[in-house]
Amino acid sequence: MNKFARKLWTELQRKRSPLALGGELHSGDLQGLSRESTEGGHRWWPMASDRDGEVQLDAEGRVTEANAMAMRLLHCPVSDVVGRDFWQIVPETIADQFQFATNKALEKSPRHSFVANDALADSWVQYTIRRHHGGYSVTLRDVASTQTLLLMLKSSERFNDLLFDANPNPMWIFDAESRAVLAANQSAIDFYDIPRRRFITLDMGALFTDGEGAAVYQSLHLGQPGGDVPPHLRLCKQRKANGEVVLAELAWGRIDWNGHQAILVSLADVSERHLAEVSLRRTNDYLEQALAERDEQLKSAMRDLAAFTDAVSNDLLGSLHVANGFAATLAEKYAPVLDAQGRRYVGRIQASTRQVAVMVEDLRIFIQIPQQSMHPEMLELGPLCNSMANDFRKQDPARSVTFEIDTALQVHGDKRLISLALTCLLRNAWKFTARRDEAWIKVGVQPGQTPGETVLCVSDNGAGFDAAYADRLFQPFQRLHSSAEFPGNGLGLAIVKRVAERHSGRVWAETSAQAGTSFFMALPDSVAAGSAEDTQKIITLDDDDPERTQPAPLSE
Structure with a gap:
C-alpha cells in the first residue's frame, strides 16, 4: 500500500466514522450485522450470505475475514488472505483503476461503490465499501447478468439512434407537453434546411403554416399524460427555412424519448404526387x-x-x-x-333477286344483334334440332343424312339469339355435307375448359376447310369455298360469332380430312340480363309467331 493510502487508512481509523451514508448509525442498519468483541470495543459488519461476498478489513485496510463467495468473486490465487492488504487480493487491473478514486471518495463519504470488469475472468462485480467503528466492510456482488442487460440496452439505444438518424424519411420528435422539438434526424435537417442546433430549439408549430401546428396538436388529444396516440396520417403544409411551403403526409406515434413523453413525426413530401x-x-x-x-x-x-x-x-x-x-x-x-x-x-334474275334478299336480311340481323335485348334462361335445344332436321329432309328428301342429337342439350342464354346461332350452324352443316353419300351431323354439349362454361358443338363429315385460313372463318363476307361449290353470302358464321360474343362467350372450329368440321360455341352458365336502346325485333323462331314460322334462310 502506498503512503497516501496508508495515511488515508490511519486517518479513517482515527475518525472511526459510523456506518451510514449520513455519518450516523441507524437502527435499520443493525439488521443482518454480526458483532465481534475486541479490546477496543465492538466491530460491526454485514453477516455473510450465499449470494454476496463479504470481506472485513481492519482500520489499516488489512483483511481480517472473508467468506467463500468473496474468494470466488475476487479470483484470489492465495488461500490465506488474512492480514493482507485488500488491494493486493483484488485483480491488479481493477486495483490500478479504482484504488485511488475509492480512497478519495472515502475521505468525503463513509460509503463508496463501483462496478468493475475483470476481463481475464470475464466477470462483472459490484464493490461496496463501508466505514465502521473498527475498520471497513466490503460487499461484493456478481452483477454480470445485470451488466449484460445494461450493455444490451445501451447497444439497443445506440442502434435505435442510428436507425433514427439514418432513416431516409425526414423524422423529428417533439415533447408531448411543451411541444418543444427534442430531436431531428439528418433527413429532416436536409428537408427543412434548418441547422440541427437551431432545429432542437423550435416549437413544433414553427414547422407548420397559418397556425396549422396548433390544430394538429389539438387533434392528437394529448391532454392526458401517457395516453395512447393511435397511428395517424394527415396531409399538412410544412414550411422550410427559405419560406417554401410543401405538402407533406405526416405520420404520428407516441414514444418515450430519454424520459420524455414525446411524439415521433415521420413525413413524406407528396407535393409532386398531389399535383x-x-x-x-x-x-x-x-x-x-x-x-x-x-x-x-x-x-x-x-x-x-x-x-x-x-x-x-x-x-x-x-x-x-x-x-x-x-x-x-x-x-x-x-x-x-x-x-x-x-x-x-x-x-x-329470279335466283339473283332471292340471293340479294337473303343477304340483305342476314346483314340486317348481323347489324342488330349487339342491340338485341337479353333475356337469358336455361334452354333445351333438342326440340329445335329435331324440328330443323325434319325440315331439311322435307326440302331435300333424296339426301341421306343421319342426325345424332344428344338427349340433353341444355345451355344458358337468350332464346332468340341462341336459336339463331344454332340455325346458322345446322344450315352450314347441311350445306357442306351435300356431296357426301352417307352424311352425318352431330349436335351435343360438353363441359368447357374453364369452370362454369358449357360448349355447344355441331360436327359433320362434310367438306372441311384449310386450317391456315381459320382466322377468316368467322369474319363477315369471308368465304373459303366458291359460290359455285357451295352457295352462300359469308354471313352465317359471322352471326354465330356475334351471338357468342353477345353472351360473353367465344367460338372456334376444328377440321380434318376424314371427320369434316366441328364448330364450337362456348357459353357461360350465367349471363347477365341486359337491354339495348332502340332495339328492334330481328327474328322470331317461336312456333306461334304469325309473321315467321320458319328460320330465316341463312347460309354460309
Whole structure:
C-alpha cells in the first residue's frame, strides 16, 4: 500500500466514522450485522450470505475475514488472505483503476461503490465499501447478468439512434407537453434546411403554416399524460427555412424519448404526387366527359344506322320483291314466246333477286344483334334440332343424312339469339355435307375448359376447310369455298360469332380430312340480363309467331 493510502487508512481509523451514508448509525442498519468483541470495543459488519461476498478489513485496510463467495468473486490465487492488504487480493487491473478514486471518495463519504470488469475472468462485480467503528466492510456482488442487460440496452439505444438518424424519411420528435422539438434526424435537417442546433430549439408549430401546428396538436388529444396516440396520417403544409411551403403526409406515434413523453413525426413530401393526382383527376374528368360525348355520338350513330338499315332493307327488299314478281310473271305468261336462252335469263334474275334478299336480311340481323335485348334462361335445344332436321329432309328428301342429337342439350342464354346461332350452324352443316353419300351431323354439349362454361358443338363429315385460313372463318363476307361449290353470302358464321360474343362467350372450329368440321360455341352458365336502346325485333323462331314460322334462310 502506498503512503497516501496508508495515511488515508490511519486517518479513517482515527475518525472511526459510523456506518451510514449520513455519518450516523441507524437502527435499520443493525439488521443482518454480526458483532465481534475486541479490546477496543465492538466491530460491526454485514453477516455473510450465499449470494454476496463479504470481506472485513481492519482500520489499516488489512483483511481480517472473508467468506467463500468473496474468494470466488475476487479470483484470489492465495488461500490465506488474512492480514493482507485488500488491494493486493483484488485483480491488479481493477486495483490500478479504482484504488485511488475509492480512497478519495472515502475521505468525503463513509460509503463508496463501483462496478468493475475483470476481463481475464470475464466477470462483472459490484464493490461496496463501508466505514465502521473498527475498520471497513466490503460487499461484493456478481452483477454480470445485470451488466449484460445494461450493455444490451445501451447497444439497443445506440442502434435505435442510428436507425433514427439514418432513416431516409425526414423524422423529428417533439415533447408531448411543451411541444418543444427534442430531436431531428439528418433527413429532416436536409428537408427543412434548418441547422440541427437551431432545429432542437423550435416549437413544433414553427414547422407548420397559418397556425396549422396548433390544430394538429389539438387533434392528437394529448391532454392526458401517457395516453395512447393511435397511428395517424394527415396531409399538412410544412414550411422550410427559405419560406417554401410543401405538402407533406405526416405520420404520428407516441414514444418515450430519454424520459420524455414525446411524439415521433415521420413525413413524406407528396407535393409532386398531389399535383400528379390533381392532374390525373382533371384528366379523368376530361376523359369521362369526352367518353360520355363519344358514347352519345355512338348511340346516335347506332340509331341512325338502325334507321338506315331498316330503310334500306325495306326499300331494297321491296324493289327485289317487285323485280322477282315481274320475272315470275314473265316466266309464266311469256314462256311460250321466250326461247331457252330467254327462259334461262329469267331464271337467273329470279335466283339473283332471292340471293340479294337473303343477304340483305342476314346483314340486317348481323347489324342488330349487339342491340338485341337479353333475356337469358336455361334452354333445351333438342326440340329445335329435331324440328330443323325434319325440315331439311322435307326440302331435300333424296339426301341421306343421319342426325345424332344428344338427349340433353341444355345451355344458358337468350332464346332468340341462341336459336339463331344454332340455325346458322345446322344450315352450314347441311350445306357442306351435300356431296357426301352417307352424311352425318352431330349436335351435343360438353363441359368447357374453364369452370362454369358449357360448349355447344355441331360436327359433320362434310367438306372441311384449310386450317391456315381459320382466322377468316368467322369474319363477315369471308368465304373459303366458291359460290359455285357451295352457295352462300359469308354471313352465317359471322352471326354465330356475334351471338357468342353477345353472351360473353367465344367460338372456334376444328377440321380434318376424314371427320369434316366441328364448330364450337362456348357459353357461360350465367349471363347477365341486359337491354339495348332502340332495339328492334330481328327474328322470331317461336312456333306461334304469325309473321315467321320458319328460320330465316341463312347460309354460309
